[in-house]
Amino acid sequence: MLDYLVIYESETGNTKKIATEIFAALPGMSKDLIQLHERTDIPEAKVYFVGFCVHRGTCSLEVGNFLGSLSAKAVALFGTCGAGNSEEYFRNIENSARIWLEDDNLYLGGFICQGKMPQQVRMKYESMLHQGDSEEDEKVKRQIQNFDAAMVHPDKGDLCHAKEFVNQCLKKLSE
Structure with missing residues (x-):
């Protein structure tokens, strides 16, 4: 079992850019970075960072189904969104995707940033x-x-915020 799995879907490359940054910020070697639709053999992990591109204010059905399949895991969400660059809108997106998670998971938080369209x-x-x-x-x-x-998004600031998000998630795990 891996310590960390960063799994994502990306249509324009925005979410892939954030996923790569999150992967690089995770400690150790027991980790993997996977684009969701490219593999069927998804390894099990202790902690999942699940990324998505936003359509109609939420994640895709494929990402939702993956989230719904997780049980007794630590899970963090991240995504990119072209429209509605506001914290309130981003929280609404996070909450709409979080609904897919079963209650027995430890939710670590979410990070949404703007992305080019x-x-x-x-x-x-x-x-x-x-x-x-x-x-x-x-x-x-x-x-x-x-x-x-x-x-221009995700930009350097967004990438720095993604690293900070990873550190916040890791801190929650150690509490």
Whole structure:
């Protein structure tokens, strides 16, 4: 049995970047880094760091099913999200994914940060402008501003926060 398993899904590379940083911050050699859909032989571990890209405010069904399969483990969640760069929104995402965990697991916490989105998303936003509703146009303009701000994420600050998150999780384990 491994001490740590960092398992994740990533579509654009954002979550993979965070997963790699988390893996590097974990101590020792009894650890592995796995992309969820690339392996069927998932090793057992004492501590799981489970990562996902956010769609519609939560994790995918595949990640949810994996979380639901864990029992009597220590589990931490992490993810990347293009839209809604706010702590409140990130907490809501964490809580919606955490629902999948059985109560016999030790929940260590969650870390969500912003991530860049595909250019098609911006193009979709742009096509929604000038619909005649100035209130709706303002909302779309804010979404475009968020898209542009997300283009540099995850950045060095996000990676530092991921390391801090690992240290917080390890501290909880030693208490």
